Amino acid sequence: MPTKYLRSPNRDHQSPSTSALDAASLDRRAFVKLVGTAAIGWGVSPVHLRAAWAQRPIDPSRLIPGKDRRLIVHNSKTGVLETPVELLRQHRVTPKETLFVRNNQFLPGSLTLDPLPLDNWTIEIMGLVKAPRIISATELAQMEQTDVEMVLQCSGNGRSYYARTVKTRGTQWKKGGMGNVRWRGVLLKTVFERAEVTIHPSARFLTAEGKDAPLVPTAPDFEHSVPLHDVIDKAILALEMNGEPIPAVHGGPVRLIIPGYYGTMNIKWLHRLRLEAHETFNHHQIPRYRTYIRPVKPGTRLKRTFENTAPNWHQRVKSIIWSPLEDDVVAAGPVTISGVAWNDGMVEIEAVYVSTDRGRTWQRARLQVPASRYAWYPWTITVPLRPGQHEIWSRAIDALGRSQPLDGSIHWNPSGYEWYGVDKIRITVS
Amino acid sequence: MRRIFAYVFITATVVIIVLALTQSPLPKGPGVELVVTKCQTCHGLEYLTDSAGISREMWAETISEMEEYGMEIEPQERETILNYLATYLGPHPPSEADRSPHSSKSRNRTIDAAELYRQSCAACHQAQGEGMGRLAPPLAGNEMLLKDRRYALLVVLHGLEGEIEVGDRTFDGQMPPMAHLRDEQVAAIVNYILTAWGNDQRRPTDFAPLSPEDVTKARSESLTPQQVWEYRRKLR
Numbered sequence: 001m002p003t004k005y006l007r008s009p010n011r012d013h014q015s016p017s018t019s020a021l022d023a024a025s026l027d028r029r030a031f032v033k034l035v036g037t038a039a040i041g042w043g044v045s046p047v048h049l050r051a052a053w054a055q056r057p058i059d060p061s062r063l064i065p066g067k068d069r070r071l072i073v074h075n076s077k078t079g080v081l082e083t084p085v086e087l088l089r090q091h092r093v094t095p096k097e098t099l100f101v102r103n104n105q106f107l108p109g110s111l112t113l114d115p116l117p118l119d120n121w122t123i124e125i126m127g128l129v130k131a132p133r134i135i136s137a138t139e140l141a142q143m144e145q146t147d148v149e150m151v152l153q154c155s156g157n158g159r160s161y162y163a164r165t166v167k168t169r170g171t172q173w174k175k176g177g178m179g180n181v182r183w184r185g186v187l188l189k190t191v192f193e194r195a196e197v198t199i200h201p202s203a204r205f206l207t208a209e210g211k212d213a214p215l216v217p218t219a220p221d222f223e224h225s226v227p228l229h230d231v232i233d234k235a236i237l238a239l240e241m242n243g244e245p246i247p248a249v250h251g252g253p254v255r256l257i258i259p260g261y262y263g264t265m266n267i268k269w270l271h272r273l274r275l276e277a278h279e280t281f282n283h284h285q286i287p288r289y290r291t292y293i294r295p296v297k298p299g300t301r302l303k304r305t306f307e308n309t310a311p312n313w314h315q316r317v318k319s320i321i322w323s324p325l326e327d328d329v330v331a332a333g334p335v336t337i338s339g340v341a342w343n344d345g346m347v348e349i350e351a352v353y354v355s356t357d358r359g360r361t362w363q364r365a366r367l368q369v370p371a372s373r374y375a376w377y378p379w380t381i382t383v384p385l386r387p388g389q390h391e392i393w394s395r396a397i398d399a400l401g402r403s404q405p406l407d408g409s410i411h412w413n414p415s416g417y418e419w420y421g422v423d424k425i426r427i428t429v430s
Numbered sequence: 431m432r433r434i435f436a437y438v439f440i441t442a443t444v445v446i447i448v449l450a451l452t453q454s455p456l457p458k459g460p461g462v463e464l465v466v467t468k469c470q471t472c473h474g475l476e477y478l479t480d481s482a483g484i485s486r487e488m489w490a491e492t493i494s495e496m497e498e499y500g501m502e503i504e505p506q507e508r509e510t511i512l513n514y515l516a517t518y519l520g521p522h523p524p525s526e527a528d529r530s531p532h533s534s535k536s537r538n539r540t541i542d543a544a545e546l547y548r549q550s551c552a553a554c555h556q557a558q559g560e561g562m563g564r565l566a567p568p569l570a571g572n573e574m575l576l577k578d579r580r581y582a583l584l585v586v587l588h589g590l591e592g593e594i595e596v597g598d599r600t601f602d603g604q605m606p607p608m609a610h611l612r613d614e615q616v617a618a619i620v621n622y623i624l625t626a627w628g629n630d631q632r633r634p635t636d637f638a639p640l641s642p643e644d645v646t647k648a649r650s651e652s653l654t655p656q657q658v659w660e661y662r663r664k665l666r
Contacts, residue, residue: 058474076474169481169492215472216500283498301487414491 064249066113068098074171078103078215079111079249083176089322089338092371092378093149094179096247102154102177104222104284105212107248107269115245116269118253123237125191127207127275130198135191137239137253143186143194146236148259150374151342153178155262155289155312158408158419165298165409168416175320175423180340180376183257185238188231203275204228206235208256208267224265224289225279226313231258237270259374260345262312262418264289285311291413298412314344316411316420317403319352319379319396329428332387337365338380339423341396345374348399352379355393359406359422362395385429395422455479457523461514463610464549468501468511471553478519486516502553541614543622550608550619559627566605567596570627578665579637582620583648584658586611592659607655613642620645 058076061069070087074080081101088094096113103110110116121137157177162168171177188206192199207225214221226235238246238257246252251268258265279285287304289312296302319341324330341352349370353362365381379394397403405411408421455475456462469478481492490512497503503511517524548557554566561568569575574596575582589607593600608616617640624633653661 073474073476074480075477077470078473080474080476163483166485167481167483169484169488171477172480214499219500220498288495299485301491414488 064101064111064113066097066247067101067249071098071100072176074173075103078106080171082173083179085175085320085322085325088176088179092180093182093242096242096244096250099152099179099181099250100154100177101249102156102171102263103212103249103268104264105210105214107210107212110212110248110269112249113247116248116253118239118245121253123254123270124272125195125197125275126272128200128203128277129275130200133195133197135195140186140191140237140254141239144190145184145239146187146190147182147184148234148236148257148374149180149182149371150257150259150345151178151315151376152181152263152266153315155264155417156415158421159416161408161419161421162298162412162416165412168412168414170416175322177263182242182371183236183238183255184240184243185236185254185257187233188235188237189233191237192232199228199275202277205276205279206231207274207276207280208265208270209272209274210251210267210269211271212269220283222284223280223282224267225276225285225311226258226261226265228275230313231261234259259372260314260343262289262315264312279306279311288415289417291411291417295410296412298409300412301414304414312417314346315342316418317341317343317349317396317398318420318423319394319404320423321392321394321425324392324425324427326425327427329430330385332385332429334382335385335429336380336382337392337394338378339394340376340378341367341394342370342374342376343396343398343402345372346398346400348373349377350397350399352377352394352396354381354383355395356383356385356390358391359393365394387429390427390429391424392427393422393424457518459514459518459524461510462518464507464510465514466610467550467553468503468507469496471501472496472499478515482519482523483521484519485521486512489515489520504548507549541618543618544626546611546615546619547622547626550611551623559623559629561596561601564599564601567594567599567601569623570629571632572596572629574662574665575624576629576633576637579624579633579640580644580648581662581665582623583616583640583645584651584653584661586616586620587645587648588651588653588658589655590658590662591655594659594662605655609649613645613649616645617642 058073059069060067060071060073060081063073063076064079064081067081068087070084072082072084074082079101080103083094083098083100087098118137118141122134124132124134126132154173154177156171157173158175159168159170160172160174204227205225206228207223209221209223212222235256235258238255239253240246241250246255254270256267256270286306290304290309291312292302293308293310302308319339321337321339323338337354341349343349349367352365352367354365355362363381363383365379368378370377395404404420404422406422408419411418411420456465456478466475469475493508493512554562555569556562559568559570585605586608590605593602621639623629624637
């Protein structure tokens with residue numbers, strides 16, 4: 001079906017036509033001002049008041065209406081919520097009510113599970129292209145749609161385990177900064193074809209920006225770059241999550257979804273795509289969201305450069321145990337251990353091994369077929385356990401032989417990203 | 431009956447606001463107010479308690495990162511914040527018993543009004559009381575402040591919400607109640623504002639300085655930010 005695309009006359013963000021298109025949804029400057037006002041107002045919302053009155057932690061279901069009240073609140077201002085494993089393990093596809101939330105910035109009206117309207121939402125494609133384009137979300141909705149089920153994981157997930165050596169700053173995620181979610185949208189390459197975007201051969205990176213803004217107007221605006229050649233045939237501009245329009249808090253109406261990549265690269269409230277010859281040097285791309293290429297002694301602080309670090313792009317091979325839970329008491333005899341494993345989707349997960357003797361011997365768990373190469377692989381194994389204290393370890397390995405380090409702190413980095421050490425829990429068998 | 435209900439309702443609302451401002455998950459210690467003010471502008475205080483236990487160097491890096499995100503602090507404030515974080519949220523925080531002498535010491539310290547203004551007000555009203563954008567009106571030469579000596583006190587204690595005009599400009603920011611400050615501190619700040627930047631030349635000669643007792647009394651009035659706005663409207 002022929003679709004008419006709006007042309008952006010130049011690359012200036014404040015060009016008249018761009019502003020006119022934006023005005024109907026959210027003018028950026030008005031938005032920054034609005035947030036500034038809210039920031040100065042100390043952020044004392046009715047939710048905070050209620051929590052203060054009751055002298056108990058903030059209720060996540062009031063912070064983000066519709067969220068399960070059993071979620072863990074890590075930041076009550078921008079909305080950072082973790083899914084406890086007890087909830088995570090209940091569903092093969094994580095429902096929106098329990099899916100974790102991690103927001104760096106804030107878009108007014110987005111702290112809700114309700115969707116934002118597609119109308120008047122546009123995405124600008126610019127940079128190293130023959131002619132910049134502006135496409136609308138409604139045009140996207142009319143293009144060929146692709147489905148993908150995948151693990152969405154915050155690159156800080158598991159950060160708290162680095163504290164076994166040297167604690168790193170930031171949200172102390174345990175295992176629940178992740179979920180397994182179904183997305184539906186238009187493949188990036190389809191968007192480029194349909195919008196007749198001609199990319200210059202020197203373009204090597206795709207830099208994405210959302211419509212959200214920093215809380216303080218002078219701060220660097222969140223954006224990320226990903227390697228164009230790697231994402232062009234798998235990234236999608238998603239319009240739906242789990243069969244519904246994407247909830248506002250999860251980045252709708254349009255979110256950049258890159259299967260296999262860490263969550264942070266999946267830019268919410270997608271508003272602009274830039275094709276560039278180099279990764280952005282925005283603060284959120286460097287030094288944030290990077291790990292050292294060479295292992296360092298925990299506690300080492302080394303200036304992070306493009307040369308000595310790599311961005312949080314491909315997810316590391318990982319498995320987690322979600323039954324039993326840490327400190328559970330189970331009956332002696334055959335004990336069923338279960339969990340999930342995943343990687344970056346480049347190749348299959350080949351096996352998950354479980355040890356009940358701190359790594360001396362390993363037994364192979366039974367793997368279930370995942371819904372897609374990017375989704376999680378549920379696994380289960382039944383082992384005999386005698387009464388006493390036990391440690392259970394799990395370790396995944398993929399077809400490339402990539403696996404999890406026995407001591408995850410080998411990957412220690414100052415911001416505690418990409419924890420993927422062998423999962424270890426302690427239980428009591430009675 | 432209805433009046434009693436309204437009274438109870440308003441009192442409860444104010445109590446809740448004060449609670450929200452004073453209830454903080456952070457341990458008490460020198461500088462905690464500055465930490466609350468600066469950090470909560472952008473994120474919840476959970477972010478601090480979550481990281482409790484990291485080293486002084488890591489807290490220093492964290493502060494630098496926050497400066498990247500637009501936090502504006504003077505070198506001296508940076509030192510205060512870092513000392514607080516590295517001590518109370520550092521690897522070896524003092525026990526509850528160790529803490530009490532510190533807090534009583536800080537309580538007896540003489541109050542530096544200019545410093546208090548800089549910490550609590552200047553982020554929005556700016557160093558010379560010149561105000562900021564449409565958010566915060568100027569305090570230097572602000573006629574409304576010089577018309578009624580109680581007005582500034584009520585705004586500091588109870589906040590102000592609603593569109594206002596100062597000079598030929600309109601402001602629609604929200605002034606948060608600063609009820610977490612002690613009576614002596616509030617009195618010092620208001621007296622400072624009413625005399626600084628040439629305000630002492632413009633105000634009526636019968637303007638007596640406010641005492642902590644005046645603050646105690648005004649605090650007990652329990653107004654909402656909207657009621658303070660009403661109070662202001664009647665002054666015009």
